[in-house]
Amino acid sequence: AFYYPDVQTSLLEHILVDNWGAYASNFSSAITPCTNYVTQIGEAARNSGRTTAAQWMRVLFHDFITANVSAGTGGVDASIGFETARGENSGSAFNDSFTFWRPFVNEFVPMADLVALGTVMSNNLCGGHIMPYRPGRKDANAADPTTGVPAPETDLEETLVFFERAGFDQTDSIKLTACGHTLGSVHHGGFPDVVDDSAVTPNNTNGGVNFDTTRGVFDTKVVEEYLAWTGQKGGPLVTTANITAQSDLRLYESDKNVTMRDLLGQGESFKDTCVDLLGRAMNTVPGSVELKAPIAPLTVKPINVTFDFGSDGRLFLSGRIRILSGANDSNPKSLDLHILNRDIKLEAESENGRSAWGSNLIGTSTTYGTTTYFPFSIDDPSIGKAKSFSIAGQTFSLQGESFIVPSTSTLSGTTLNIIVAIQQSRPCNDFTLETASPEVRQGTLAPRIVEGTAAFQKAPGLSGYQLCQSVAQLDQESTGLVSVKLLESGVLVDTLLVNGGKAGW
Numbered sequence: 123a124f125y126y127p128d129v130q131t132s133l134l135e136h137i138l139v140d141n142w143g144a145y146a147s148n149f150s151s152a153i154t155p156c157t158n159y160v161t162q163i164g165e166a167a168r169n170s171g172r173t174t175a176a177q178w179m180r181v182l183f184h185d186f187i188t189a190n191v192s193a194g195t196g197g198v199d200a201s202i203g204f205e206t207a208r209g210e211n212s213g214s215a216f217n218d219s220f221t222f223w224r225p226f227v228n229e230f231v232p233m234a235d236l237v238a239l240g241t242v243m244s245n246n247l248c249g250g251h252i253m254p255y256r257p258g259r260k261d262a263n264a265a266d267p268t269t270g271v272p273a274p275e276t277d278l279e280e281t282l283v284f285f286e287r288a289g290f291d292q293t294d295s296i297k298l299t300a301c302g303h304t305l306g307s308v309h310h311g312g313f314p315d316v317v318d319d320s321a322v323t324p325n326n327t328n329g330g331v332n333f334d335t336t337r338g339v340f341d342t343k344v345v346e347e348y349l350a351w352t353g354q355k356g357g358p359l360v361t362t363a364n365i366t367a368q369s370d371l372r373l374y375e376s377d378k379n380v381t382m383r384d385l386l387g388q389g390e391s392f393k394d395t396c397v398d399l400l401g402r403a404m405n406t407v408p409g410s411v412e413l414k415a416p417i418a419p420l421t422v423k424p425i426n427v428t429f430d431f432g433s434d435g436r437l438f439l440s441g442r443i444r445i446l447s448g449a450n451d452s453n454p455k456s457l458d459l460h461i462l463n464r465d466i467k468l469e470a471e472s473e474n475g476r477s478a479w480g481s482n483l484i485g486t487s488t489t490y491g492t493t494t495y496f497p498f499s500i501d502d503p504s505i506g507k508a509k510s511f512s513i514a515g516q517t518f519s520l521q522g523e524s525f526i527v528p529s530t531s532t533l534s535g536t537t538l539n540i541i542v543a544i545q546q547s548r549p550c551n552d553f554t555l556e557t558a559s560p561e562v563r564q565g566t567l568a569p570r571i572v573e574g575t576a577a578f579q580k581a582p583g584l585s586g587y588q589l590c591q592s593v594a595q596l597d598q599e600s601t602g603l604v605s606v607k608l609l610e611s612g613v614l615v616d617t618l619l620v621n622g623g624k625a626g627w
């Protein structure tokens with residue numbers, strides 16, 4: 123199957139761009155509306171007093187803050203998954219978030235990249251300015267030996283030492299904390315010394331007290347309300363009667379509120395400051411990790427493009443083209459796909475999607491970008507010879523010489539049954555199968571990736587193709603998409619992600 127421009131970018135770009143409506147990613151749905159709590163459903167979620175979008179940002183903070191930038195250790199590496207029993211990581215955010223993210227993890231998407239992506243999504247979908255997203259993090263194999271996350275009782279000096287170790291000076295720390303604390307709440311469940319049990323009601327079962335009057339909106343309210351002493355007055359870490367637990371008050375006042383007043387003066391640009399600081403936090407990674415360039419949303423994106431055989435044994439090429447239009451552009455109704463010297467006119471599906479990318483802020487309201495989908499299926503007798511197709515002048519490569527057949531390649535329990543089709547009559551033993559399966563890992567909800575290889579045997583042929591079969595056994599059930607790779611004499615020729623029925627993609 124074809125993943126444009128590559129498997130990792132294709133998967134992550136889907137989460138970033140396909141936010142609402144047609145083919146929306148399950149990831150975006152989790153924080154729509156931004157007050158949603160995905161761990162529970164219906165009434166229970168609405169009355170929980172918890173906020174998934176906010177939890178995701180808190181996970182980033184706790185994973186990041188134990189970085190030691192001068193030693194090149196820690197940072198965003200999903201080690202937080204091993205550290206949830208530490209007192210400094212109190213609260214349900216970590217296990218809630220990892221439980222939701224777990225089915226998204228596969229060979230191409232480590233948990234650490236999802237920790238960063240969670241914050242990007244909460245910011246982008248809940249009112250922040252668009253935040254660039256760079257993939258490339260690596261998951262830790264154990265807890266970070268470095269401890270020290272600021273808690274409500276931590277004194278100012280030690281709090282600043284923790285931030286300094288992670289590369290953030292006093293001013294940065296105030297800004298980053300204000301950015302984080304524009305979303306969400308402090309909960310009696312987890313922090314009874316900050317919020318007493320009077321907060322627990324049938325409509326607020328976890329006893330959440332919000333940092334500002336808009337817990338689901340990424341805005342400047344927390345700064346405004348703190349300085350004007352209105353609304354939530356900066357939230358429980360400012361106002362709690364327990365003086366030792368007034369960590370936000372101590373931090374904000376530590377430079378006589380100069381930084382908080384500066385943030386207020388920035389107005390809407392506060393959001394750019396947060397893009398910068400949250401971006402620095404999520405891009406703080408161990409010295410051995412090199413992040414890739416930011417993922418750019420694709421204007422023209424082929425989706426699920428693959429060769430396959432129909433029930434009559436005929437080869438066909440099918441898929442969808444997604445066109446992303448900005449808020450000011452009109453959506454295309456038809457599209458020309460050029461293949462094998464032919465132009466095929468594609469018609470748009472009736473349902474569109476909406477995207478935070480390409481959005482326009484007009485006054486206080488936002489109009490979003492639109493995605494339009496154009497399905498196609500081509501069973502021309504010579505389709506297997508096509509080496510590329512093009513849309514609006516952009517060319518996308520294809521190869522039909524040897525490929526994994528999607529409709530007959532299955533994962534059932536722990537058994538992978540893979541069929542590949544090969545054009546020329548080459549022996550099946552020129553080919554090998556490589557698998558990479560996300561599986562349960564002890565001590566954390568972040569899966570580990572288990573790799574394997576298998577050989578092929580000859581199977582009965584089909585309309586000009588030699589078929590080869592391989593049956594591979596995973597040692598455990600997978601937690602997400604399993605990658606299946608076809609190699610010819612050691613060179614990768616095709617990749618297919620096989621859904622074990624659990625993946626959240």
Ligand code: HEM
Pocket residue numbers: 172173176177179180182183213214215272273274281298299301302303305306307308309310311312313359369370373
């Ligand atoms: C001095 C530093 C900080 C302290 C002591 C602190 C402490 C806390 C505490 C006690 C909670 C309540 C958690 C709960 O009840 O579930 C919380 C929530 C939160 N924190 Fe911080 N925090 C600090 C800095 C930051 C920073 C830098 C960020 C930036 C990403 C951040 C993001 C959040 C978010 C988004 C929530 C809301 C979570 C929710 O509603 O579930 N915090 N923080």
